[in-house]
Amino acid sequence: MTEMKAVGLYKYLPASDPECFVDVSVPKPEPKGHDLLVRVQAISINPVDTKVRAPKDQVEPTPKILGYDAAGIVEAVGEAVTLFKPGDKVYYAGAINRSGSYAAYQLVEDAIVGPMPQNLSFAEAAAMPLTTITAWEALVDRLGIPAERGASKGKSILIINAAGGVGSVATQLASYFGLTVIGTASRPQTEAWTKKHGADFVISHRQEFLPQLQAIGFAEGVDYILCLHSTDRHWKNMAEAIKPQGRIASIVENEQPLELGLLKSKSASFSWEFMFTRPVYQTPDRIKQHQLLETAAQLMEQGMIQSTMHEQWQGINAANIRLAHQQIEANQSIGKLVILA
Template identity: 45%
Template sequence: MTTNPTIPSQTISAVVSRTGGAIDLPGSLEDATLPAPGAPTGHDILVAVRAVSVNPVDVKVRAGGAGADDARVLGWDAAGTVLAVGELVTLFRPGDEVYYAGSLDRPGSYAAQQLVDERIVAHRPKSLSVAEAAALPLTTITAWEALFDKLRLTESSTGTILVLGAPGGVGSILIQLVKELTGLRVIATASRPESRAWVEELGADVVVDHRAADLDRQILEAAPGGVDFVFTAQSRGRTALFTKVVRPFGQIVAIDDDRDVDLLALKDRSISWHWELMFTRPRHGWDLLAQHDLLERVTQLIDEGRIRTTLTQTLAPLNAESLRQAHRLVESGQVVGKIVVAESR
């Protein structure tokens, strides 16, 4: 066990959400000074956070209101340096460069230091900067679990997958994983010239316009017998589409929270529906090492040049003003790839 260096800090800088609500409310995101997390114990490691990315979950939790302590630290993606490790830690040592997505049930990454369980952390790809790495964990875990835990795809899998919401953070890494690790064709949805160009650059075989009135025709022209699989971040109002374009015994995996999906309508074609939530493992303590392992595998793929970061914009410094700007951009629904807020550009 490597001896931990002394951690002299009694306080740390952070960005907190006190009031929640709309991004322009004074207390929705503000700079603060908080007590330092303290020395790690058990499987925890203490990380000096150097970059974070902003995801839709950040926006959703902020808009929903403040935490119980009236100063919630948001943020569920980070890259940084290990400062100290708990007595049960075996995967990391002080000085290691890491990246991870954290847990909904613990203080987030909008802080100078964060405690996180080693079993959901991985070594940062050596070929990526901290900002490039911070763009990846949450979306990569989501895409990996959707493809390989839910749809159970393998290198020998063939057929076609429809990716709804392809230019977003999850779609951007999912396309790459599909093309690199399976034999599937990808039909990606995108509506703007820049988003179409982005998904084509990432490897999409066919791009269709999800806003078009004839979306079903476009999909069936590309996959005449119907698609075998669907990944959807845009399920609202799509049941009729699914019943037209998914083949019998096809499978759908969804990450959004639409409460009105008519799953019974899928029964006639025996279409399977899967939910994916990357926070399930840390929230329930279920097979935590699987999250470490998949991120380490992605680190390997990146350093081998087989997949790339999805970072498209970096803001700095890591403070409330920069995070407000990032939240506004994510709320616009026009972001291609991922936005990262870093200590410096």
């Protein structure tokens, strides 16, 4: 059996522990059915990677391979694949319940893979899939914003933590859909990054939202809120800042009970967005992830959406992955950190 290089874990350890990731050699998988076998060229690191790695008392008998973002080249395809062929360049996030992208090769189901934007490098492309899927699903499928250029003119959205990975894409997409975008940031560097991506206004997430919104002309608050930071911490401020009949979506699970009743008099809505819902539950509509990645690739090719890559490193190995996890956990990220194979 052919072997391949990968970065795995046996134990769930703090990122400060040199043994948290291990360079391993594992069997190279073979594609069947709807799977593509992809030769990974670049990956990016997301907060979810560190959540999966978080310390717990569990031991893996064989190396567990994380990683939920990649760009690469299709090496081989299962017999049921019609969307792609060997040689195609692709980008994808994959599924959290399958082996990940910290590896030389990876299997991924065709329905959740997109054609790589032709104008981007592998590194630039690898920065995008997980955050693009998350931002798109949050805006379009959860908040119900029409996925058409300029269709939401006159509507407003507050994006909390607009300079992070998802925020950097969500700001661009929301702006493309015609929304007035108010991003939150707390440092000059993140404020500049957020404006670069098309935010009309930047406010602070360290102060109450509604007074800041009122100061820039949103007397009654905003039509939509996308929370990409502690849902607990921002809950009351979101309840105040959302307009009557407004819609809030969040990707960050709450740790304490939330006062859902604060939204009652406004008939407001709250949606969770978790980009692995479609692949993990194998929902019949998961082809929509392929479709949105394809549409997003076109928008990138047209220059409407920029890659949110902020740093690129060389070498998918245990040392780099460990450093990357440390950096993500420091919670100061701007855009995306990419590692080239």
